[in-house]
Amino acid sequence: MxxxxxxxxxxxxxxxxxxxxxxxxxxxxxxxxxxxxxxxxxxxxxxxxxxxxxxxxxxxxxxxxxxxxxxxxxxxxxxxxxxxxxxxxxxxxxxxxxxxxxxxxxxxxxxxxxxxxxxxxxxxxxxxxxxxxxxxxxxxxxxxxxxxxxxxxxxxxxxxxxxxxxxxxxxxxxxxxxxxxxxxxxxxxxxxxxxxxxxxxxxxxxxxxxxxTEAELMARSGENARLVITVRGDQAAFTEWLDKSERIVSVVSKDVADGLARALVEMEGDQREDLLLEIAKAGFGLRLVEDPQDELEEIFLGLTHQEAA
Amino acid sequence: MNALIIAKRDLASYLQGYSAYIIIAALLLGNGVFFHAFALGAESARYSHEVLENFFYLCWGFSVATAVLLTMRSLADEHALGTEVLLRTSIVSDGEIVVGKWLAAMGMVTLYAVLTLHMPLLIFVNGKVSLAHLMVGYLGVILGGGTASALGVFCSALFRNQLAAGIIGGLLAIYMSVIAWMLADTTNPPFNDVIAYTAIFNQHFVPFMEGRIAMSSIVYQGSLTALFLLLASYILHTRRWE
Structure with missing residues (x-):
């Protein structure tokens, strides 16, 4: 110990x-x-x-x-x-x-x-x-x-x-x-x-x-979980589906060539596993799931600002 | 015992690198040229023991230079390469680290001294010198090299930059070899006595050069060596509190 x-x-x-x-x-x-x-x-x-x-x-x-x-x-x-x-x-x-x-x-x-x-x-x-x-x-x-x-x-x-x-x-x-x-x-x-x-x-x-844990820190910092998701499918259809999802707080579409659609999504709390399951069930072929690169800084800033306050 | 671990690696590092060979080769060349010009090349006939004294006069200076040039990187290099972390997170104490570095340098100074042996042996071609004189002279050279090595390790600990350590170590060595000797001759009492006492060559090597063992000089140089090593160890210790 x-x-x-x-x-x-x-x-x-x-x-x-x-x-x-x-x-x-x-x-x-x-x-x-x-x-x-x-x-x-x-x-x-x-x-x-x-x-x-x-x-x-x-x-x-x-x-x-x-x-x-x-x-x-x-x-x-x-x-x-x-x-x-x-x-x-x-x-x-x-x-x-x-x-x-x-x-x-x-x-x-x-x-x-x-x-x-x-x-x-x-x-x-x-x-x-x-x-x-x-x-x-x-x-x-x-x-x-x-x-x-x-x-x-x-x-x-x-x-x-x-x-x-x-x-x-x-x-x-x-x-x-x-x-x-x-x-x-x-x-x-x-x-x-x-x-x-x-x-x-x-x-x-x-x-x-x-x-x-990471989830505990996110909850404490008040930071929503965010993912960059790339699927096989039409960009407009994928964005429309995400907009309708109740789990999603915001969506930012990103163009990808060769029949791939990509979006940065933000959800309330940590619902990442449920969201990915629903995307797969909706018929979008999941190709890539990434963490946004600036997440750490946001959590840091959130936590340190809370501490300072 | 732990100091030997450090000494073994450092000695291997000296022998595996090229810089130690370049330093030793250059100083051996200089020592040989000066020996030929001033010791062997005198116009008038001289006794063999006078030639031997001239040899030790030169050999002492070149050994001190060897010690300072080799030790200027001993601890400064560890800092520059980031390997000082290995030393300071080990169970080897700061004092053992310093002694290990000094022992490795002493190994190289001894190697230098051994490599000069052919020069006094040349005296046997046309003359004869006492073996005891030879051994006592080399004892003086090793003592001087030991003090200079301790001075070099201290400077290397103090400055963390091998160039700065080399320059300051070199200046201090020159002071103790030449400047203190000259200053003592030109200052008034009681300062001249104090300054003269710090003139290692004039006060503490000349007896060895002449083939006489001076216990007071052994104690003096041993004490100075211990003082420099203690100071270096203290510097390493204080780094944990910086």
Whole structure:
């Protein structure tokens, strides 16, 4: 159990973090969301033992991290840009990190195959890190964060800079980590966090503004669910059908070529599953359902404005 | 023990990269040219021990330069590459990190010293020097290299930029090698004594250069080395509170 209690951090006179408290259980994945400067990085750096808090505490199974630096051996941290010694091979790097985390050579040897499997690095073990692609470097970054089998794994923007195929692979890796470790992920992408995390923490102006599932956060922010839906069919007919639906608050049509119709719809509350079922029943061939890209910002702004009020 | 983990990786990094080889090769070349010109190339006949003293005079300066040039990137590079996260989230203490960096640099300074060995051996072609003089002289070179390495690690921790660390480290090394010596000669008491005490070369290397072990100089250089390492460790520690 990771317990964060009243965490406060000042940079000079500026309060980057104020009275942030939350708990994280083993096997739980939580997402940390916030705009730039909200306090996400400060939170992660304190959790990783990189920064000392001005007040408050991070406790791992009841022991305070600030007074027990040896607890860093129970934490794994991947920064947005993976920290790697690029002249080393993958395994020699992981061995080095294992030793820095206090592991014996026997333990490292026993742990390496599982880490290689979890981070999906098979076949790259003896490759020099500097010659790997960005996606594989990110995996090596994850591998170094878990080589010592930590209790808490902290991943700062784990999918940034990855291509779509690598993002899918990374989701699998993160999900796999969540089976054995407590995982905290920082991200700007709500849809990514909602797919991977059990719970979301929203940070704004250094304070914990809200926490819960994506639906709970939407309800709290007063934000309606929105989707961009692409179907096979006539644009006018699809727009007319959407206009008549009682679930829909507003519709914005978007032209798509080759017999496809597309619209941005907003519904009251979260009725996404019911709406999609009805569209399919109405005979429109569902081709693509997307989250609008600006949703996160709107939820953030809604929640932070509520907090300020 | 944890310091050795850091030292092992850093030493491997020095040996796997090309910059350390370039620095050592360039300084060895300079050392060799100066040795040939000023130690071997004197017009009048000299005793072998005088030639050896000249060799150590040069070797000490080039070893200090090697130490400063190699260590200027030790901690500054970790910051620039983002790998300082690996060090500071590990169970290796700040003091062990600093000592590990210093040990790796000492390994390279020792390598440099070993690579100069052919120069004093040339003296045996036309003369004879005491093996004890040779060993004591090299002990002085290693002590000077150790102090300069600690100074370099301290500057690298302080500035987070290897160029700034190199410039400030170089200036401090020049002060302790030459400027303090000259200043001490031109200032009045009691300042001249204080300044003279900081002149590592003049006050604390000359006995080794002449083949004499000076315990006070060993203690002085050891203390200065420990002070620089403690300061570097303190800087790393305070970064957690910045």
């Amino acid at each position: 990771i317990q964060v209690r009243d965490l406060t951090r000042y940079y000079g006179e500026f309060a980057a973090l104020q009275d942030v408290s939350f708990e994280l259980k083993e096997g739980e994945i939580i997402g940390l969301l916030g705009l730039n400067g909200a306090g996400k990085s400060t939170t992660l750096m304190i959790l990783a033992g990189l920064l000392a808090p001005s007040s408050g505490s991070v406790q791992i199974d009841g022991t305070d991290l600030a007074n027990h630096p040896e607890l860093r051996a129970r934490i794994g941290f991947l920064t947005e840009s993976p920290p790697l010694y690029t002249e080393m091979t993958v395994t020699s790097f992981l061995r080095h990190i294992g030793r820095m985390k206090g592991m014996s050579n026997d333990k490292i040897n026993a742990r390496l195959p599982e880490v290689i499997r979890l981070a999906d690095l098979a076949g790259r073990e003896h490759q020099v890190i500097g010659t790997l692609s960005h996606g594989y470097k990110k995996r090596v970054g994850i591998a170094q964060a878990i080589i010592h089998d930590p209790k808490l794994v902290i991943l700062d923007e784990p999918i940034s800079g990855l291509d779509p195929a690598q993002i899918v692979e990374m989701r699998k890796v993160v999900k796999g980590l969540g089976e054995k470790h407590a995982v905290i992920i920082s991200s700007h992408i709500l849809s990514e966090v909602s797919q991977t995390c059990d719970r979301i923490l929203v940070i704004g102006n250094g304070r914990l503004v809200a926490q819960g």
